[in-house]
Amino acid sequence: MNIELIERLIKLAERSGLTELEYSEDNSRVRFNFHPIEGAAAHCSAIQGPQVEPMTSPEAPSSLQQGHAVKSSLSGTFYRGSAPEEPPFVTVGDRVEEGQTLAIIEAMKMLNPIESPLSGRVLEILIDDGSMVESGLPLFIIAEEG
Known part of the structure; x- marks a missing residue:
């Protein structure tokens, strides 16, 4: 299976708000359920607002x-x-x-x-x-x- 493709699909699913994702290739199949785990629900709801761009180049402290x-x-x-x-x-x-x-x-x-x-x-x-x-x-x- 193409792991990089699966990782990209997971990121796309998370950004789009999908709750499930299934991917199959040859004789392999992977299924993901994107439901908050206990204790993470508060954080999940906190990030549903505007998306923040990743910080990749902060100034040197x-x-x-x-x-x-x-x-x-x-x-x-x-x-x-x-x-x-x-x-x-x-x-x-x-x-x-x-x-x-x-x-x-x-x-x-x-x-x-x-x-x-x-x-x-x-x-x-x-x-x-x-x-x-x-x-x-x-x-x-x-x-x-x-």
Whole structure:
């Protein structure tokens, strides 16, 4: 099966609001149901408004020389908190531990945590809540602390 084609079809289905997608090729068949998973419903309804273009080329932050850039590991929608009415996981100035959740990225109806790769202090949050992000895009700047 052509995985790249399937990924493009999934993105198209999500953008168009389809609830199901079925694709078959030769003797293989794949079927997707795009229904929110429990706990993600608030985020799904929050992004049904105007679409935001992916942020792919942010200006280099001034604090990059002072800290470590935590980059997105996948493309999707960036959320600072676990739900719209919940406080963000971290704010500028917070002390974080290695492995602590900094944010989540929703991709293909899955919520994926973005964890701190080191212990330190949050110097900068580079992305607005609810923004689309691409893989490899810097999200946070963290100053390493021992």
